[in-house]
Amino acid sequence: MSGEIVFYHNPQSRAQMAHWMLHEVGAPFRVVRIDFEKQENKTPEFLAINPMGKLPTLVHDGTVVTETAAIIAYLADAFPQAGLAPPPGDKRRGTYFRWLFFGAGCFEPALLDTMLKRAPVERKGTLGYGSYEDTIGALKTMLAQGPYILGDQFSAADVYVGSEISWAASFKAPGLDAPLFKDYVARITARPAYKRAASADGRTA
């Protein structure tokens, strides 16, 4: 797919995940660095692009895409030659969407509520994620069939969910020190595209 990709980025943010995906698909992109301390994400110009004032934000040929999982899934579809999403009609797309949405809709809110000590455990039936422990259990069961979310095939779902697991493990979120999670994170972060993104962000991969 043609058209300029503009990537609004700050390496100390979830934008790291989208950055990795941009390197996976191999499309050229222009980086606009956003300084949070200078509140560059709250300027009228930036808010006109993303009214949430958040990163990552991507503009592809005039189309704005926000939300990390959406950006990652969008890039996988926009650049199918990278082979990072099962095509429409392929049943594996069900598994692919299942875990992408689980990452954004269950694991991340459960993780943040737990880390911020505000998980209302008595509302387990109402909360979409049930409990943090349930989300960890579900991820464990899924990864036990690995090595990737789609079995033998690495996909954009691993970029997103794997980044979340790696991020959560880096601040010692409970339940993620099991070898299964450590091995998975080691496997996906060994990818050349991950290392290129990390190096461009000034991190040692």
Ligand SMILES: N[C@@H](CCC(=O)N[C@@H](CS)C(=O)NCC(=O)O)C(=O)O
């Ligand atoms: N739901 C969004 C969350 C994005 C988000 O919260 N980004 C943070 C950085 S990790 C941000 O831009 N914070 C700056 C602010 O809100 O002022 C996503 O998944 O992309």
